[in-house]
Amino acid sequence: xxxxxxxxxxxxxxxxxxxxxxxxxxxxxxxxxxxxxxxxxxxxxxxxxxxxxxxxxxxxxxxxxxxxxxxxxxxxxxxxxxxxxxxxxxxxxxxxxxxxxxxxxxxxxxxxxxxxxxxxxxxxxxxxxxxxxxxxxxxxxxxxxxxxxxxxxxxxxxxxxxxxxxxxxxxxxxxxxxxxxxxxxxxxxxxxxxxxxxxxxxxxxxxxxxxxxxxxxxxxxxxxxxxxxxxxxxxxxxxxxxxxxxxxxxxxxxxxxxxxxxxxxxxxxxxxxxxxxxxxxxxxxxxxxxxxxxxxxxxxxxxxxxxxxxxxxxxxxxxxxxxxxxxxxxxxxxxxxxxxxxxxxxxxxxxxxxxxxxxxxxxxxxxxxxxxxxxxxxxxxxxxxxxxxxxxxxxxxxxxxxxxxxxxxxxxxxxxxxxxxxxxxxxxxxxxxxxxxxxxxxxxxxxxxxxxxxxxxxxxxxxxxxxxxxxxxxxxxxxxxxxxxxxxxxxxxxxxxxxxxxxxxxxxxxxxxxxxxxxxxxxxxxxxxxxxxxxxxxxxxxxxxxxxxxxxxxxxxxxxxxxxxxxxxxxxxxxxxxxxxxxxxxxxxxxxxxxxxxxxxxxxxxxxxxxxxxxxxxxxxxxxxxxxxxxxxxxxxxxxxxxxxxxxxxxxxxxxxxxxxxxxxxxxxxxxxxxxxxxxxxxxxxxxxxxxxxxxxxxxxxxxxxxxxxxxxxxxxxxxxxxxxxxxxxxxxxxxxxxxxxxxxxxxxxxxxxxxxxxxxxxxxxxxxxxxxxxxxxxxxxxxxxxxxxxxxxxxxxxxxxxxxxxxxxxxxxxxxxxxxxxxxxxxxxxxxxxxxxxxxxxxxxxxxxxxxxxxxxxxxxxxxxxxxxxxxxx
Numbered sequence: 025x026x027x028x029x030x031x032x033x034x035x036x037x038x039x040x041x042x043x044x045x046x047x048x049x050x051x052x053x054x055x056x057x058x059x060x061x062x063x064x065x066x067x068x069x070x071x072x073x074x075x076x077x078x079x080x081x082x083x084x085x086x087x088x089x090x091x092x093x094x095x096x097x098x099x100x101x102x103x104x105x106x107x108x109x110x111x112x113x114x115x116x117x118x119x120x121x122x123x124x125x126x127x128x129x130x131x132x133x134x135x136x137x138x139x140x141x142x143x144x145x146x147x148x149x150x151x152x153x154x155x156x157x158x159x160x161x162x163x164x165x166x167x168x169x170x171x172x173x174x175x176x177x178x179x180x181x182x183x184x185x186x187x188x189x190x191x192x193x194x195x196x197x198x199x200x201x202x203x204x205x206x207x208x209x210x211x212x213x214x215x216x217x218x219x220x221x222x223x224x225x226x227x228x229x230x231x232x233x234x235x236x237x238x239x240x241x242x243x244x245x246x247x248x249x250x251x252x253x254x255x256x257x258x259x260x261x262x263x264x265x266x267x268x269x270x271x272x273x274x275x276x277x278x279x280x281x282x283x284x285x286x287x288x289x290x291x292x293x294x295x296x297x298x299x300x301x302x303x304x305x306x307x308x309x310x311x312x313x314x315x316x317x318x319x320x321x322x323x324x325x326x327x328x329x330x331x332x333x334x335x336x337x338x339x340x341x342x343x344x345x346x347x348x349x350x351x352x353x354x355x356x357x358x359x360x361x362x363x364x365x366x367x368x369x370x371x372x373x374x375x376x377x378x379x380x381x382x383x384x385x386x387x388x389x390x391x392x393x394x395x396x397x398x399x400x401x402x403x404x405x406x407x408x409x410x411x412x413x414x415x416x417x418x419x420x421x422x423x424x425x426x427x428x429x430x431x432x433x434x435x436x437x438x439x440x441x442x443x444x445x446x447x448x449x450x451x452x453x454x455x456x457x458x459x460x461x462x463x464x465x466x467x468x469x470x471x472x473x474x475x476x477x478x479x480x481x482x483x484x485x486x487x488x489x490x491x492x493x494x495x496x497x498x499x500x501x502x503x504x505x506x507x508x509x510x511x512x513x514x515x516x517x518x519x520x521x522x523x524x525x526x527x528x529x530x531x532x533x534x535x536x537x538x539x540x541x542x543x544x545x546x547x548x549x550x551x552x553x554x555x556x557x558x559x560x561x562x563x564x565x566x567x568x569x570x571x572x573x574x575x576x577x578x579x580x581x582x583x584x585x586x587x588x589x590x591x592x593x594x595x596x597x598x599x600x601x602x603x604x605x606x607x608x609x610x611x612x613x614x615x616x617x618x619x620x621x622x623x624x625x626x627x628x629x630x631x632x633x634x635x636x637x638x639x640x641x642x643x644x645x646x647x648x649x650x651x652x653x654x655x656x657x658x659x660x661x662x663x664x665x666x667x668x669x670x671x672x673x674x675x676x677x678x679x680x681x682x683x684x685x686x687x688x689x690x691x692x693x694x695x696x697x698x699x700x701x702x703x704x705x706x707x708x709x710x711x712x713x714x715x716x717x718x719x720x721x722x723x724x725x726x727x728x729x730x731x732x733x734x735x736x737x738x739x740x741x742x743x744x745x746x747x748x749x750x751x752x753x754x755x756x757x758x759x760x761x762x763x764x765x766x767x768x769x770x771x772x773x774x775x776x777x778x779x780x781x782x783x784x785x786x787x788x789x790x791x792x793x794x795x796x797x798x799x800x801x802x803x804x805x806x807x808x809x810x811x812x813x814x815x816x817x818x819x820x821x822x823x824x825x826x827x828x829x830x831x832x833x834x835x836x837x838x839x840x841x842x843x844x845x846x847x848x849x850x851x852x853x854x855x856x857x858x859x860x861x862x863x864x865x866x867x868x869x870x871x872x873x874x875x876x877x878x879x880x881x882x883x884x885x886x887x888x889x890x891x892x893x894x895x896x897x898x899x
Contacts (some may be wrong), residue, residue, distance in 0.1 A: 029101060029111065032129045034183060037171055039101065046100050052077055053093040056171040060112070060121035061128060062179050067115035076175030082317050086122035095118055096649030107118045119575065126480035129162045130183055134164075137190050146194075148200060153432055156194040163187055168572055204234030204277075215244070219251060219255035222264050229267055234277040241271055257480070259323055265330075265365055272367065273334040308372035309398040313430065315363040316356045318484040318513070323467045325507045330363040332466035333427075333450045334368045340463065342541065343451040347458050348470030350381075351510035354454040355431050357470065362429050362452055367451055374398065376442075378848035380434030380455060388441050392417050414441040421446050428452070436461040476501035478512055485516030490527070497527040501557060504531060577678050583614050587634055589654035590661050592715035593724075594633040598694060599712060618678040632710075641811025655723070655731065661716050662734040665709065667693030669741035676744035678852065713738060714753040721760035736761055746787065760799075772808030772858045775801050779813050782820055795824050815844040819857050826860065835861050 032038040039046040059076035060068055068076075074086045083089070094112060102111040112218040113120045138156035154709030165182035170178045191214065198207045211228040218224055225248045234240040245268045259265070303497050325346075331343045341887050344361075348352045366373050374395050378386045389410035396406050396413060399420055407413050417779055420446045433439050433455040439462060443451060453459065473481065479502050483491045490887050505511035519525055571867065584605055587595065601611035613633045618624040624632045671693050696702040706713070720735035739757065748756055758780045765777040779801035785793035798817045809878040822837035838861035844854035 029123065030127050030129075031123070032061065032164070032178070033185075034129050034133065034162050034167050037170045041101070043254065047260065047392075049093070049096055051172050052089075052168060054171045055097060056090060056093045056338060057097055057121075058179065059173075059175050061123065062130070063121075063174075065120065065122045066421065066499070067118055067120040069116060069118040072692055073118060077173045079174045116327075130167075130186075133159050133162045133186060133190070137186065137193070140190075140193065143195060149197060153194070153197055153201070156190055157195065159190050160187070162196060188218070192223050192834045193226070195224075195231075199227065199230050204231045207231050208235065214283045218246070220255070221577060222248065222261050225260075226263055226267055229264075229271070232369070233271050238271060240266065241723065242388065257476075263366055265455075266292065267842075269330050269334050269365060270369070272331060308370070310373055311360050311375040311398060312366065312373045313359055313375065315360055315599060318481060319356055319360050320480045320484065320662065321473050322353070322357055322360075322470075325357060325470070326364065328359055328466055328468060329357075329452070330365050333361070333365045333452070335465065340447050341449045341451055342465045343443070343453065343457055343463060345464045345467040346452070346454040346470065347456065351455065351508045352470045352472070353509040354470060356509060357468075358431060358452045358454045359430055363426060366427060367452065369425045370398070371424040372428050373429070375429045378433045378438060379433045380432045385434045385438060387414060388438055391442060396420070410441060415436075418445045421449055423448060425449065430454070432456075433459065435459065439730065467487065471507065473500060473502075473505040473512075475502060478505070478507040481509060481512050482516050485513060488518055490519070494527040499532050499680060501527055501531045552556055577745060584634070586653070586657045589657045590659070590716065592712050594631050594660065594711060596630055596632075596709075596712075598668075599661055599664055599709075602660040605656075605660055613754040622679065638657055658716065658719055658731060659734070660891070662720065662738060664693060664732055665713055665716060666738045666896075668705065669693070669713075669738055671695050673704060673741045675702045703745050706742050708892065712743060712755050714757040717757040718760055721757070721764040723764075723793060729770070731767065732764055733770070736765065736773055736776045736780065740776060743780070743783060746783075755788065758784045770808070771804045773811050775804030775806075775810055775813050776810050778804055779817050786820065786824065791824055791827065796820065798824070811844060814848075815841050815853065818844070818854075819860075822857065822860060822864075826864055826867075829867075831864040834864040835868070835870075838864065 028042050030040045030647075032040075037048055037058065039048050039057075043487035044709070048057060055077045056073055057075050070087060070090060073090050074082045078086060078092070085266070098112045111121065113122070125135065136155050136159035140152045140159065143149075143155060158194075160431065160685065167180045167187075171180075195207055195211060195214075208228070211224065211231055214224045215228050225244055229241040229244045232238075233245065245260065245264060246265065252258050260268075261567060277444060310884035312644065329344045332344050335342060346358055361374065370533075376386065376391045378391070378392065380386075392410065392413035393406050396804060397403065401416070401420075407416060425447055426446075427450045428444065429452045430439060430440070430442060431454050433453050435455075436459050437783045439453060439459070453462070458469070475672055479491065479495075479498050482498055482502060500625060501515060502512065505515055515530065519527065519530055555633045586603055587600065595615070597602070597608050599613045600615055601608045604611055604614060606614070615624060619632060620663075624634060630823075639731045667866050676699060696705065717735040717739055722729040723731055739754065739761070742754065762774075762777045762781050765774040768774070778797045781800055782794045782797035785797060798820045801817045802814050803822075805811070805817065818837045818841040822841060825831070838857045842854050842857035845857060
């Protein structure tokens, strides 16, 4: 009886007995039939049928319902023997529906597809095409349309994938048979129906290119690239990218059938190696290390390099350069680009690590010997001299399409004899710095990844679930790794090795070690041991395993160490000159030399940033920088900043005697023509000012006692600009200064730090804290004989009292502040306090009571007229 039954699932579910349609019942009954029919004739237990229909939330009477559906199906499929059916058999607590694969259209489709692939491999394209057409004709719409349940949904997806595979094979065969024009409309419809299917896009691009519509073919690529980036945040795969490069390079359409774009390998010609009067045939070399599966970002750079390497109009070898600091991903980019374009170099790919920054870089003569051996030259035939090796190498590459990847080059001289002469060759060179004198078709200078790219790299290494569980900490970890690929991979490896750690555990440990992964920890915690056995920091500048450490020259290491020792993020030429204790022209030469070696980056016009790896290696090579030397570097920076800030203060608060109390040495800072330029200087130097202040606050009590007072004075000197600059980093530096000052027995510095805290509290809307710390500042300043801070704090208390409508108290504070200013001849300060006292008298209803010195009021108004920042109190 089973032989008389046939079923169709490639559309709405249908059953036939002796060619006559059989009703299959309501949707849930169909789900039971599908669960049995597509289980390959195996018994399905009751639990399996329940899951197939309802998933894991079945109704209470699920078993009874399943049995009812089975009873009905038996009557429909085998009405004469419904009670003891041989068609739908009982098996344990479940059932079994034995059917031959050919009795179900899905089984027939799989069989036809398999036979078609076999026929195509055997070279019988016409028969393969007929079988594929028969396979595709079996579909009548969406498989299992209208059938509910999880099992049907899974089978629907599987059968849809079978149809897509058949379509891909069908149209690939059509293009191979030269029917490009006929399939363009059908492929256009398929791309519209499956916009994210990259294989359909490839087929459409090949079809359009085959009929001369190159621009439209490239538009298909750009459309899918945009779509993938918007919806999934990824780039097209290698097949699409390679095909685009083929089209851009003008590869004839007929050659696409055998090249990289359709997934097949290029047919590479063997090398004929001359040995005496004989020639030996050897396969082309394929030395490229594997592509990085975790490669992310760099889309523009990859496109730029690939376009240059495959430029069909070139008249010289296509040579591209990649420069950047260690750990930024030069090698990964070089190999990724090489794999993208290797289809264009079917005669071989050669790779060499030149160890450019190792103490003993690779010898070009030895590299040439290695290349010759890999190309089949017998050892006894390899010439002895470097010149002869170079000449033989270039002779073997003549008119051949070979790609060379020369990784980590030292300089142009090391590369000179390794460069091919044939215009059909390509060369990818990576180096720390640019290579002047080397003729390049294109060059990229790599910077850090974007934050999103850095997080994507962590996600690829750790898995989406782990980063999605801690998205904020994942982003902070990416920043702690300076968004550099190498430190990111080591951090990810550390987390992968310790699945019990959260991202926050590692991040917290790194933050405690000054917020970076530098490989200097020696403990056993998450961050302390991150470099142990992994080489997080110094390995970024080390060679491959067993090759020894790479080096920094002494003239690089010394200034790099001083800059690093300050702990601040970036420098201008002037501030660097103060740290290095040299004149500005010398400082600029040093900075430019370090930047050329990719040890410094640019954080803006005229500003230099110590790169992550350079900072790490300087610490590792020098040890924790000598404390006295570190203090000298920070002292030089603070003195330069304080001298310049005093000049700015003089424009913001002219005549204010506070500036006379700043503990300045003979340092001469920058001067400014007006208040606006002074404000812009403060705005641009906020990271450096706040960073230097924090570094001073971190110095232990008893060490370099002069650094903390300078840092406090520096923040007081820029306080008139705080409101205009509006940068929270200045305010964030104040609490650490207060805590550090409280640990020292120096009331003068403590009073000034407490006054700064009162200013910060007032500006951030904490009047009670502001009142408390202004009072503490007055007490400490009187003890430290610092009357200038006493006056400023009294003025601030007047402002707080006035804001809280305690006018009598405000008048008292203002009048005390005015009296002190008058004793010093501080006209603008006296005027500001006296006028505020008069206003509070009026607000309190004391208008008839004459204030002291009322005859001097016009002079007071004149004293504060047109002064940009007439006091550095709590205003």
